[in-house]
Amino acid sequence: MLLVDKLNIIFGHGKAKNHALKDVSFSVKKGESFGLVGESGSGKSTVLNCIAGLLQNWTGLIEVDGKTVHRRKRPIEFYRRVQMVFQDPYGSLHPRHTIDKTLKEPVAIHRLGNGNDRVAQVLKEVGLDPKFRFRFPHQLSGGQRQRVAIARALILEPEVLLLDEPTSALDVSIQAEVLNLLQDIREQRNLTYILVSHNLAVVSHMCENVTVMNRGQIVEKITKQQLQQDTPQNQYTRQLLLASRGYDRQAIDQFKEY
Amino acid sequence: MNTENLLTVTNLNITFPSPKGDVSAACGVSFSLGKEKIGIVGESGSGKSVTGRAILRLLPPYAQVVCDEIRFKGEDLLTLSEKEMRRIRGKEISMVMQDPKYSLNPVRTVGHQIMEAYTIHRRVSQKEAKEKTLEMLAAVQIRNPKQVYNLYPHEVSGGMGQRIMIAMMLIPEPSLLIADEPTSALDVTVQLQVLAILDDLVTTRGMGLILISHDLELVASFCDRVIIMYGGRIMETINAADLHDSTHPYTRGLLNCLPKIEGGSTRLPVLKRDASWLDAHYNQHITGGSDASG
Numbered sequence A: 001m002l003l004v005d006k007l008n009i010i011f012g013h014g015k016a017k018n019h020a021l022k023d024v025s026f027s028v029k030k031g032e033s034f035g036l037v038g039e040s041g042s043g044k045s046t047v048l049n050c051i052a053g054l055l056q057n058w059t060g061l062i063e064v065d066g067k068t069v070h071r072r073k074r075p076i077e078f079y080r081r082v083q084m085v086f087q088d089p090y091g092s093l094h095p096r097h098t099i100d101k102t103l104k105e106p107v108a109i110h111r112l113g114n115g116n117d118r119v120a121q122v123l124k125e126v127g128l129d130p131k132f133r134f135r136f137p138h139q140l141s142g143g144q145r146q147r148v149a150i151a152r153a154l155i156l157e158p159e160v161l162l163l164d165e166p167t168s169a170l171d172v173s174i175q176a177e178v179l180n181l182l183q184d185i186r187e188q189r190n191l192t193y194i195l196v197s198h199n200l201a202v203v204s205h206m207c208e209n210v211t212v213m214n215r216g217q218i219v220e221k222i223t224k225q226q227l228q229q230d231t232p233q234n235q236y237t238r239q240l241l242l243a244s245r246g247y248d249r250q251a252i253d254q255f256k257e258y
Numbered sequence B: 001m002n003t004e005n006l007l008t009v010t011n012l013n014i015t016f017p018s019p020k021g022d023v024s025a026a027c028g029v030s031f032s033l034g035k036e037k038i039g040i041v042g043e044s045g046s047g048k049s050v051t052g053r054a055i056l057r058l059l060p061p062y063a064q065v066v067c068d069e070i071r072f073k074g075e076d077l078l079t080l081s082e083k084e085m086r087r088i089r090g091k092e093i094s095m096v097m098q099d100p101k102y103s104l105n106p107v108r109t110v111g112h113q114i115m116e117a118y119t120i121h122r123r124v125s126q127k128e129a130k131e132k133t134l135e136m137l138a139a140v141q142i143r144n145p146k147q148v149y150n151l152y153p154h155e156v157s158g159g160m161g162q163r164i165m166i167a168m169m170l171i172p173e174p175s176l177l178i179a180d181e182p183t184s185a186l187d188v189t190v191q192l193q194v195l196a197i198l199d200d201l202v203t204t205r206g207m208g209l210i211l212i213s214h215d216l217e218l219v220a221s222f223c224d225r226v227i228i229m230y231g232g233r234i235m236e237t238i239n240a241a242d243l244h245d246s247t248h249p250y251t252r253g254l255l256n257c258l259p260k261i262e263g264g265s266t267r268l269p270v271l272k273r274d275a276s277w278l279d280a281h282y283n284q285h286i287t288g289g290s291d292a293s294g
């Protein structure tokens, strides 16, 4: 469904030059949930931004469904099929637009028609009571706002969802609800996910395959099973796994910078 | 662990007046601690920060605080004047906040700010204060204290910024440190390294530590005891070692809804909230009263 080959991007010039992605390559099958995990600044969001077309000065190859995706010129159909959900649902929703307006806007842009029915349907699908339809983002809780952001992505009937830390700003009880929702939708709609998170447990819960990034590079690709049996080959992955298990005074002295 | 009592909070109630009706941010909060690490855990809005701030009288003036006592080293902080509270703050009890960038003065070097935190409470020579500052920077595992001394807050990473904050808060050698989500913005490995620094300082100095966090598993692995808050109330106070055997439905709900590396991909159990959790008698009944209340 999705192929990324030797993706590179450099930000800035001269002293401020930052080679933020170095030969990042991976492929995602249709219907797969692909996990990308790493610490902050490792380049996870940048990978998604390149795929989504939010960044354009990359080099390498990106293919969706066997077709090369151009850096700049992309058919409008691409922007319907590939949708992104961000970490901060507050920042990504227009503060002065009602939920109804926020959801109808993409429908209008892509001329899908049937706006009213689509909004009603998608609100139901993400588990939001119809009474929220004419409210504003600030009148919703963090979890409800993230449901709206997911609804906005779903309303275009996409095939690929790029999920950038979709639950990192939420309380754990709300995170559980949103993760369940994401799993249900993927099953029902046979969607393909790329899920980005700094949280190893979230990624291993949601994804069969986990790719670990550090400083713009892929350091290891492992399956959920390998992760669970505690046998990652890579030292950095091992450290990340150890750190995810909680506080252990002795273990911390062995931490290294990678 | 907690041989000597340091702080006792009895029946703390905090209300914020609002046009839509008063918000009860804390209700009947009571706990005590000695020279130990105690965690306050709960979801956002559960009243963790207001509880920490109330101890140091750092809430905004419109907050209505009603409390039986906040006894620190035998002295009831509620009876102290504002001037006397300034002596307590920093010197006796320090507070570290989540984001160091907001707590540090952007136009002064970090070295100056740490040094000032020391000299404000002590009459010492400039030279002695500087030495002490460099020592403190080394104590929080900063490898090149002399260079870092001259940096401005925007020139340091998140992890280093938080170490600097801790250095600043600990240099007056307080007996109690209140750390409000001190590492929540940091990567998990850095987070643990910062906690290890706090841990070592608690041990070597015999300090008390209140760690406020939303991360139940982290707190349980780090602290001696855990206070679990919900809706401004304490649900239970439990020894960290016993947390996974907790029978309180809220604690169980929080633990169960976490995705686990070892777990399958089945649906996560969701938390079903119960209005009775906010009933004081309910929590006493569930946890059998004063199990681990120090």
Ligand SMILES: Nc1ncnc2c1ncn2[C@@H]1O[C@H](COP(=O)(O)OP(=O)(O)O)[C@@H](O)[C@H]1O
Binding pocket: A011, A012, A018, A020, A038, A039, A040, A041, A042, A043, A044, A045, A046, A047
């Ligand atoms: N639009 C941008 N302009 C300049 N630098 C950027 C931009 N986006 C990301 N970066 C840099 O690229 C690196 C990777 O960032 P990011 O992809 O956001 O990491 P992550 O999502 O893993 O935390 C960082 O060094 C970041 O500062």
Ligand SMILES: Nc1ncnc2c1ncn2[C@@H]1O[C@H](COP(=O)(O)OP(=O)(O)O)[C@@H](O)[C@H]1O
Binding pocket: B016, B023, B024, B025, B042, B043, B044, B045, B046, B047, B048, B049, B050, B051, B060
């Ligand atoms: N300055 C304030 N004014 C009004 N309400 C406040 C203020 N600070 C906190 N609150 C309210 O008090 C409750 C507890 O907040 P807080 O202690 O910050 O929660 P947390 O557990 O996330 O730290 C919340 O309902 C919050 O909205």
Ligand SMILES: [Mg+2]
Binding pocket: A044, A045, A046
């Ligand atoms: Mg990111």
Ligand SMILES: [Mg+2]
Binding pocket: B048, B049, B050
């Ligand atoms: Mg707080």
